Each structure stands twice: as C-alpha cells, then as structure tokens.
Amino acid sequence: MSRVGDRLLGLLLLLLALAYGWSAQQWPEPFGSAESFGPETFPTILSITLTLVSLFLMFKPDPDEAWPVGKSALEIVMAVLALFVYAGLLELLGFILSTTIAVSFLSWRMGAKPLHAVLIALSCATGVFLLFNYLLDLPLPLGF
Amino acid sequence: METIQYLMDGFAVALTPQNLMFALIGAFVGTLIGALPGLGPANGVAILIPLAFSLALPVETALILLTAVYAGAMYGGRISSILLNIPGDEPAMMTCLDGYPMARQGKAAEALAISAIASFVGSLLGTLGLIALAPILAKFALSFGPAEYFALFALAFATLGGITGKNPAKTLVAAVLGLMISTVGMDISTGTQRYTFNILKLYEGIDFILAIVGLFAISELLLFIEHRMKGNQERIKVGKLQLSFKEIIRLIPTTLRGGVLGFIAGVLPGAGASLGSFIAYTVEKRVIGSKGKFGDGDARGIAAPESGNNGAASGALVPMLTLGVPGSGTTAVLLAMLISLNITPGPLMFTQNAAVVWSVIAALLIGNLLLLILNIPMIGIFVKLLSIPTHYLLPLVTMIAFVGIYSISHSSFDLGFMVAFGVAGYLLRKLEIPLVPIILGMLLGPEMEKNLGHALVLSDGNWLALWSSPLSIGIWIVAISGLVLPTLIGKGLRRKMQADVKQETASLMTIN
Numbered sequence: 075m076s077r078v079g080d081r082l083l084g085l086l087l088l089l090l091a092l093a094y095g096w097s098a099q100q101w102p103e104p105f106g107s108a109e110s111f112g113p114e115t116f117p118t119i120l121s122i123t124l125t126l127v128s129l130f131l132m133f134k135p136d137p138d139e140a141w142p143v144g145k146s147a148l149e150i151v152m153a154v155l156a157l158f159v160y161a162g163l164l165e166l167l168g169f170i171l172s173t174t175i176a177v178s179f180l181s182w183r184m185g186a187k188p189l190h191a192v193l194i195a196l197s198c199a200t201g202v203f204l205l206f207n208y209l210l211d212l213p214l215p216l217g218f
Numbered sequence: 219m220e221t222i223q224y225l226m227d228g229f230a231v232a233l234t235p236q237n238l239m240f241a242l243i244g245a246f247v248g249t250l251i252g253a254l255p256g257l258g259p260a261n262g263v264a265i266l267i268p269l270a271f272s273l274a275l276p277v278e279t280a281l282i283l284l285t286a287v288y289a290g291a292m293y294g295g296r297i298s299s300i301l302l303n304i305p306g307d308e309p310a311m312m313t314c315l316d317g318y319p320m321a322r323q324g325k326a327a328e329a330l331a332i333s334a335i336a337s338f339v340g341s342l343l344g345t346l347g348l349i350a351l352a353p354i355l356a357k358f359a360l361s362f363g364p365a366e367y368f369a370l371f372a373l374a375f376a377t378l379g380g381i382t383g384k385n386p387a388k389t390l391v392a393a394v395l396g397l398m399i400s401t402v403g404m405d406i407s408t409g410t411q412r413y414t415f416n417i418l419k420l421y422e423g424i425d426f427i428l429a430i431v432g433l434f435a436i437s438e439l440l441l442f443i444e445h446r447m448k449g450n451q452e453r454i455k456v457g458k459l460q461l462s463f464k465e466i467i468r469l470i471p472t473t474l475r476g477g478v479l480g481f482i483a484g485v486l487p488g489a490g491a492s493l494g495s496f497i498a499y500t501v502e503k504r505v506i507g508s509k510g511k512f513g514d515g516d517a518r519g520i521a522a523p524e525s526g527n528n529g530a531a532s533g534a535l536v537p538m539l540t541l542g543v544p545g546s547g548t549t550a551v552l553l554a555m556l557i558s559l560n561i562t563p564g565p566l567m568f569t570q571n572a573a574v575v576w577s578v579i580a581a582l583l584i585g586n587l588l589l590l591i592l593n594i595p596m597i598g599i600f601v602k603l604l605s606i607p608t609h610y611l612l613p614l615v616t617m618i619a620f621v622g623i624y625s626i627s628h629s630s631f632d633l634g635f636m637v638a639f640g641v642a643g644y645l646l647r648k649l650e651i652p653l654v655p656i657i658l659g660m661l662l663g664p665e666m667e668k669n670l671g672h673a674l675v676l677s678d679g680n681w682l683a684l685w686s687s688p689l690s691i692g693i694w695i696v697a698i699s700g701l702v703l704p705t706l707i708g709k710g711l712r713r714k715m716q717a718d719v720k721q722e723t724a725s726l727m728t729i730n
Contacts, residue, residue: 080649111670115670116397116670127387127394130387131387131388139648149443150443150644153443160633173617173620177614178613184443184608191610214624
C-alpha cells in the first residue's frame, strides 16, 4: 500500500503552517498594547503546532485510502461544477429554474431517469419556493 | 429545590402552544433525518440551523426546535439500522446487531417498538442525570480562571478523537485547521486585520454556519456520488405489533443499565454516544451470559444499545451546557447554534440565561415524550419515507442547504464559499481527517485566544501561569493522556469493536 497521500498532505500542511506563521510576524505592532500578548501570539502557537504535526505525518504516514479514478472522479468533478454553477446562477435565473436544473442534473447523474428527475426537481423547487416566499416570509429570488 | 423551581419555569416556557408546535415539528423532522441512511444527527441539525436562524424565532423557540431535532435524530437512527441494516450514524451501529436479525424473523414492528421504548427510557435517565449534574458542575466551573479555561479547551480537542479515534495526529491537524480559520478577520482586541487579504467579505471572519453546512452536507453528497450505493436493498415488511406488557417489563433492567452506562459515557470527555451504545451492549451481553441469543435477534440486544446511545446523547449535553465544551459532533453543532444566537455557553449561562437553559432541558423531556407517542403509531410513515431513493433525496437535501445559507446571507458569494468548504470536506474525509475538530476549532478559537490573552496579561506574560494551579495541571494531565492513550489502548478497543460487529454479521450470514 502506498502512503503518498499523507506525505503530500504533510508537505502541504507544512507549507501552510510556515506561510501562516510568517505572515503573522509581518503585522504592525499595535499601538500601546501589552507586549506579552499581541494579535500574532495565538497564530504563532498554531503555526508551531501545525509544523510539528505535519512533520510527524510525513514521517509516520497512514496507508492511502482508495481515491476515485476515471469515471467516478469525472462524476465528482461534474457535481462540484454543477454546485458552483447553481450558486452562481441562483440570483440570475431565479430559485425555481436554477434549482430545477441543478437538482435534476444531480439526480440524473446519480442514477435517476431524466424525465422523473426533472419532474421531481421542478415540483420540489416550486413547493419550496411557495413555502418560503408566502408561508415563511423568507423571499427567494424570482430571477430575471 | 432551586433546580425544581427552574425546571418548572422551563416547562412553562416549553409548553406554550407555539413552542410545543415547534417541538413537535422538530421531533418529526429529526426522526426523518435520523432515519435516512447517511444523514446523521450532526448533519441534520447543521442543515436546519440557518433556517431556524433566518426565521428569526425567539431564542428559546429556536433552541427548542433544534433540541427536538437532535432528540428525534437519535430516535430515527435506529429505524434504518433495524430495517436496512444501515446505521444512520455511528452510535446506531450496535442496534443493527440484533435489530436486523429480529426484523428478518418477521418481528420488525416489535424491534422498532422496543427500540422506541428503550430510547425513551435512556433519554429520560440521561436527562434526569443532566438535571442533577449540570447545575453542580456549572457552580464548580465558576471557579475556573482563564488558565483553567485554556486548558479545558485543549482538553476538548485532545479527547475529541475519542478513545476509539483513529490517528490522534490527524485529530490535531483538524483542530489546528479549525483554529486557524477562526483567526481570519479582524482581531477583537487590537483591530489588526488578520489573513483577510484585503477582501472585504473576510473582515468579519468566516461564518461558521456556512462552513458547517458545507463541510457536512455538501461533502456527504460528493462521497455518495463516489460510492454510488447499489440501492437494491431487500425491503422488510413491518407487520402488526405484537408486544405484550410482560415483555416490556422483562426488558426494564436491561434498559435501565443501558441508560445509566450511556449517560456516564456521554458525560466523559471524548467518549460520546458510540462508546455509550457499545458499552451498554457489551455489558448486557456479559450480564446475561449464554442465556441470551445476542446477535440472533435478542430483544435485549436492541434495548441495551438504544437506551445507551440516547442516555449518552443527553449526557453529552452536560459538558456542552456547563463548560461550553462539547463532547461530540452533534453537540458541537448545537454549540454553533448557541453562539450564533449570541448565547455564550458555560457556567455563566446557568445564571445569566437560566430561562433559556431550563426551557431547553424541559423541551428535551417533552420532546422525548412526543417522540415516544409519535413513533409507535406513525412508524409506517417513516418506513415509507425510507424508500425514497437516495438519488432524489441527496440532491434535495443539497437544495435545502442552499436555501438555508441563501436565506441568511442573500449572497451568491457565500453559496460558492459553502461549496468550496464542501469540496474541502470531501478531500479531508478521504484523507481521514475528522471534520468535527475543525468545527470545534472554529467555534472555540476566539474564546481560546481570549482566555490565553487574559491568562498572560494577568501573569505579566509568564507562560508558566498556564499550568500553575492544581486544577489546571489536572486538566492538562487528562488532556495529554486523552491524546496519548488512544495510541496505546485505542487500537485494541477499536479492533474489538470491529471484530464484534464482523463476527455478528458473519454469524448472520450463515443463518440465512
């Protein structure tokens, strides 16, 4: 079993810890505050802790989990893109339309029949829209 | 006696029609969430926080709603364990062992009823324990200074992985990442901009509700897409309930033992509900000995872990309410709820927000009674809902997450941020980095930093002040052993838990 995952993780965390700790030292000394405890104290402690743990991870990594490859990796990337698009289009297209698109796309990719997916997504989106706008008084965007 | 007076006041608040209605809704929705495979209590409460928040409910009502969801989710977890052999969350795992065989023998209705009664008794015992223990602990905690608090926060992180946790180094990584996120934004005491990269959105820090919903709900969806369950589960019919009063009486000792053990496991830092149900089951097996048919559908094998995990769920509220230090994932999410409602948990809450605390405790009792009443006649509805295919369910849950976050922020940027947290959550879960310490770090970070600052200012910058009092030394010792012990004994214990489960499922296979 390969142990690349944890070594890579450790390396990334080490870089993060160093960058995080370094930038904490760059902040200007706040005017007139107690010198024993400033805004950089706590981040510095965190940076040191993370540095130590990341070194430990690199030297004692766990065996890797199975990562998705090929088709299932593609599915995940598509789902993530769909979610970002959903977030971006929600105000532009309105709640009902954007939700129908996003939910039916996800349902379809997860194994639902396309027509069923669209119908279920549309009816749920409309239901939630009506519930929120009229019953709960939490306006969702209508779009356009 | 003071306690009883407070509790009565709590009941007065919780029993108003509006609050009662919200408790009922919460109990119902919670059971649903718990019953759906893969959506545990932490997930459920997380998704509902933004909604409770944006509805602008009064503090008590919002908390009653979410407490009822919490209690309901603990109940619901058993339904999918018994009928599908899929635990809704980790504590429900032990219920599968005898629940599923019993359901296959055509006694699904009995198994569900027994588990409902055991859950009720476990919760009742746990809540009574909470009522007795919490005020005492809160009074004791009033003597804590900043150094003790700082140690206590360290203790919370050290033990969060739990005795059964995998790699303590990864728990630590998660905790530090959470604390780092909490430092983003303007420093409270000096006004220094920290890690804001001149992005206006980041000046007020990262909203933890958004992070929680992203980390839990969105990553769940992505994990599901990766695993794409087979779905073709054998449907088990729920027959007519035939449970005699005598049988219930026979289960009482088991249920009481389970509830008490569970409560103790829940109160202890780092143990939590999983260990509660595990201990309750194992002890019961040992007490009954070879007279039982554990693993082949013994009713006591359902009663013990169910009462254990519900007792633990109430027990876990003790450290959360009195010290502000949650002992489990779900209580961490409840803590997020309190903080977002501007209530600082901790000993002072019992004096400053007494009405809130006691109405929540009263709501817990009422919620459990409602759940017992709801669960026996309405079990059919929940069973039906279980048959909704996951490929519709998870996208719709995602939609609810979007609606929730949008209704508090009205910003597409925040939605995108939530998705980014979801992707991060997915990657972290693949790397076996637990998510709960991240949440806890984000929640406790500001308090932890404040207490460290106070301790250092009080002692003129002497770092030794952090471990100068006997109490703080004691807490540090427990914290360090909490981090070290799992590596020594945790492996064996975890292996035993897995071996038990495996062995039982193996014997199940041979029977069928």
